[in-house]
Amino acid sequence: MxxxxxxxxxxxxxxxxxxxxxxxxxxxxxxxxxxxxxxxxxxxxxxxxxxxxxxxxxxxxxRVSGTPLGGFTTVRHRVPMLSLSNMFSEEDVVLFDARVRRALGRDDPVEYLTEVKMDGLAISLRYEKGLLVEGSTRGDGATGEDVTANVRTVRSIPMNLGSMRGRIPALVEIRGEMVMFRRDFEALNAARAASGDPVFANPRNAAAGTLRQLDPRVTASRPLHLVAYALGETSEDLVLPTQKSLLDWIAGVGFRVSPFVRLVRTPAEMWAVTREISATRSSLPFAADGIVFKVNEISLQRTLGQTAKEPRWASAWKFPPEEKETRLENIIVSIGRTGVATPVAVLTPVEIDGSVVARATLHNDDEVKRLGILIGDTVIVRKAGSVIPEILGPVLFARTGIEHPFIMPAVCPVCGSQLVRIEDEAATKCVNASCPAQVRERLLHWCSKDAMDIQGIGEAVVEQLVTAGLAHDVADLYDLTEEQLLRLERMGSLVARKLLVHLEESKGRGLARVLYAMGVPQVGEVGARDLAQAFGSMETLASATPESLTHVYGIGEKTAENITAFFQEEHNRTLVERLRKAGIHMEGIAAPGAHGPLTGKVFVFTGELSTMARSKAQELVRALGAETSETVSRKVTTLVAGSATGSKTARAQRLKIEILDEQQFLSLVGQGT
Structure with a gap:
């Protein structure tokens, strides 16, 4: 040829x-x-x-080529990938429709297109001259990860739009949800279980984990599908009059779109769709967590516009938390880093919202009594916020008479020391500061990302260090040698040397990080930072009086007493000195905006911001001279409200505190568009 x-x-x-x-x-x-x-x-x-x-x-x-990636690079979305506001009740649906019609200045009905909200990983695909050139995750909406090599392996994603029917702009971004169908998820988990590999908790985790593999060959070996629903950046206006015609165009150029689409015009019709799809939720081919309502006419979408985080013309009704009955087999006690003994429910494993729940925290002895649950009860369980398992209460008619109450033990289940109920508190504590359970939790907290951020030291390594007697407190970590680390399981020379490098790097994190990492009672990240800025050094702080401590914004009398008591304990003073000798930096970093344009202002942030993490926003106002707080009080001057706000906004309104939305906040700090 x-x-x-x-x-x-x-x-x-x-x-x-x-x-x-x-x-x-x-x-x-x-x-x-x-x-x-x-x-x-x-x-x-x-x-x-x-x-x-x-x-x-x-x-x-x-589709599969090249060598495994060393890591993911970032991609800046030219058109932000916005999130959606949430609705949870019929009243919320009515209010959403009312807001839309009010903003449009019309009394007649507005047509909405409904789609099932798939529970997967949002991605954006960029095509230039019909060719797939880039695939990226949503990330924070403004910046995502480049997963081009992996999306190329997904066979439901066309490599070249030119081979399909339809007019293709020179540049177009197709956006959708990467999902794993239930049947494929079950087959994948069965294969992993048979080979001794850990199984995935739910289809969403499987899809996200698969797409973020550094080796595209692993992604290619697993069954992913893209369900497309929107466009990002385009080089020309496709002149599509409705959301429905947009979906038809996307399907026409080669993509799968949701088959569960309805057109509705009234809140009653919208609510009927929620009932219809909720009833068939378990039979959907993919995991879903709600229903999206979008104004169908695209010209009206443009009129309504968007906030910094979400479109005003769309909202998602979320499925109510799934509640299941299961047996409360036992209540055990877990010991935390401060010695607090927490009752934990041991449940007959039950699948809720796509993952298996076998345990749920009961917080304290008083909560167990409030719930009225007995060991052996049939109980109702759900996931609070679709994440954290919680027990709602017992099924009383299911009792057989063999159930019995939980009694908080008198001694620690780990070290055998006495458990003591703290006066005027709900907490019960182990009095032995050297309790192995407390040591493990303190080490894990010290190494955590928000504390000293020591990579490579997780639960498995900490467990071995404590069991081998190599770490009795956090200062022992800085005495570790490569020879000692090599005694641990699955610890090679390269990993051991890297771990020692990470330990060395952590020495320069600064006083605020050290304070938070040490676990001073009632001192969180914000309090630790404020104390570090106010006192400048560990030595000055350790000798501070309760009265001087209360001069720091956010430090009340009780917290001041706890801080003073902490530094009066011989064990803690010795620990501080050992950390100092190990080379830990214990001086504060002066606030760069101590006399900035926002000096005298106190900010509280609530809800989610689309343009930056809340911690970043707090750093930004502090750099301009302001203070920040986690609670709304009369000292607060400004509340910045993102999406999904709660009681803080209502309290700020009652106190007549200035409330800014995200765009107003960005303009205030010079970050506005």
């Missing part, structure tokens, strides 16, 4: 294979047998081997 004939045949094969991939992976309706498809692939590979210079990036043979 000559070169020109080979070029034409390669073009034909690529188009045929892409079409068959679309029919198989998107339409679930293949027209040819697997053997015939394999024959086309073999012919294409053979021709590309013979004419290597004719191989192009969009060839089906190039």
């Amino acid at each position: 000559d070169r020109d004939t080979a070029r034409e045949r390669i073009r034909e094969l690529k188009a045929q294979i892409e079409l068959h991939n679309y029919e198989y992976y998107v339409l679930d309706s293949p027209r040819i047998a697997d053997a015939a498809f394999d024959a086309l692939m073999r012919e294409l590979k053979s021709l590309e081997n013979e004419f290597a210079d004719l191989v192009t990036p969009d060839s089906p043979t190039q």
